[in-house]
Each structure stands twice: as structure tokens, then as C-alpha cells.
Amino acid sequence: MNDKTIDFGFEEIPTEEKASRVRGVFDAVASKYDLMNDAMSMGVHRVWKDLTITKLNPQPGELLIDVAGGTGDLARRFIKRADEVRLRRGGDPARAIICDINAEMLLAGIDDKKDAGMDLTRVCGNAQYLPFPDNYADAITISFGIRNVTDRDMALRDFLRVLKPGGRLFVLEFSTPPDKMLRKIYDTYSFNVIPKLGGLLANDEASYQYLVESIRKFPRQEAFLDMIKTAGFSRAGYHDFTGGVAALHWGWKV
Helix, strand or coil, rough: CCCCCEEECEEEEEHHHHHHHHHHHHHHHHHHHHHHHHHHHCCHHHHHHHHHHHHHHHCCCEEEEEECCCCCHHHHHHHHHHHHHHHHHHCCCCEEEEEECCCHHHHHHCCHHHCCCCCCEEECCCCECCCCCCCEEEEEEEEECCHHCHHHHHEEEEHHHHEEEEEEEEEECCCCCCCHHHHHHHHHHHHHHHHHHHHHHHCHHHHHHHHHHHHHCCCCCHHHHHHHHHHCCCEEEEEHHHHHCEEEEEEECC
16 A cells, blocks of 8 residues: 555545545434444444443543544443442442544534433544543543544554553454355445445445445454554453454553
């Protein structure tokens, strides 16, 4: 790939255009974001997020930054799980910041009923240049967002900067099933069904076509694990969900 171009799905575009093109996609799908994830995961993304929170193990008093946090469902899960622990052993309530480059996504996620009683903040910011000081957060998550970041290596390094020593990063992302048969089935579903669903349910087939293509351009599990290690994270690893349709990667700052 030329240094001055980058993938936007299967299309090569000037690197400086990717952020605005991605922003356009999510402006278009913001009001249908949860529906989009339901379509792309056949509804299983909710189970994957619950499993992510179990592995993340939220604790009372902790601060989470959920990057590309969209509608806030992972951030709310974090606070709720920490509150369950707090009821047993005390401590301060957990807090979460939803940081997303796309203001439309942040606005779409505001829900007074779901947010009630939670210390939840929304901030518009770029994953590559997080608007937070060094050694600030106990945990950083990014779910279904890292593949849309222009410079993933830069973002991973900035995640490391913002985490406190001992803090942890968890990245949930669509991935590539290692099994050829499952990969073929998922590819057939993705390319033939998801864009059409986007056209039918959100009147936007093109955005869903990009999202399907962007999964195929994302590094495979071992390659992305190497990127996390290269960024400086320790105890890094990953776990496949649903045969590798998605994968959860993690690493600690030590």
C-alpha cells in the first residue's frame, strides 16, 4: 500500500480522506447503529459484549474510557458490573467516558432512562489523539471501532499513554474465522445479505457495503496481537468468539 493511500473497504483512497469518509458512514448509520451490529453479527454482538465485560472485570471506583463508544452500551455494562461488585464489598461508583469522533453517534446514544444514576460522560475525540492526560484511565475499551481508525498503531500507542500503570486495554472487533467452511458461510452472508439489509432497514446499502468490506481488510488475529505488543502492551492475548467471527484482544500497561 502506498504511504499516501489507505483502504476504505476495498477502495484505496488518500490517507487524509479516511477519517471524513468514515465519519460520513457513521453519520448515516448513527440512528440505526444497534440494528447495524445486529445485522452484522446476527444478533450475537450483545453476548460478545457481555463476555468482554466479564473478562474486563470492572471494579468499584474505576474509570473506563470507551473509545468509539457509539451508543454507550459497553460503557453502561461496565458501570453496572462494577456496581454489582460494589454492593458486595463497598467502594466508590465506577465512571465511564464515551469518546467518539462522531458527534452524531454520541447524540444517538443519549438515553436519559438508560443513563439514569450513572456517572457517564460523552466526549468528542479522535482515537489517535485522545483528549485525556497521561496515566488517566484504569481501562480502555473499543468495540467494533478499531478497524475504522486511520492509523491503528498510533491509536494503540495513545491508548497506552492514557492508561494508568496496571491499566488494561480490551479490543472487540469483527475478525476472520480460521475455519475455511465457516469463513465461506460468513462471507456469503456478509456480502449477499448485510448490504441489502442496510438498504431495506436503513435506506443505506453503500454504508453497509463498506462495513462488510472493512472487516475483510482488518488484520487477522495474530497480526493484530503483534500490533498490540509492538505498541508496548504486556500480557497481550486474544480469544475468538463464535469461531472467529469476532475476536477479543487485550493487553496491560506495566
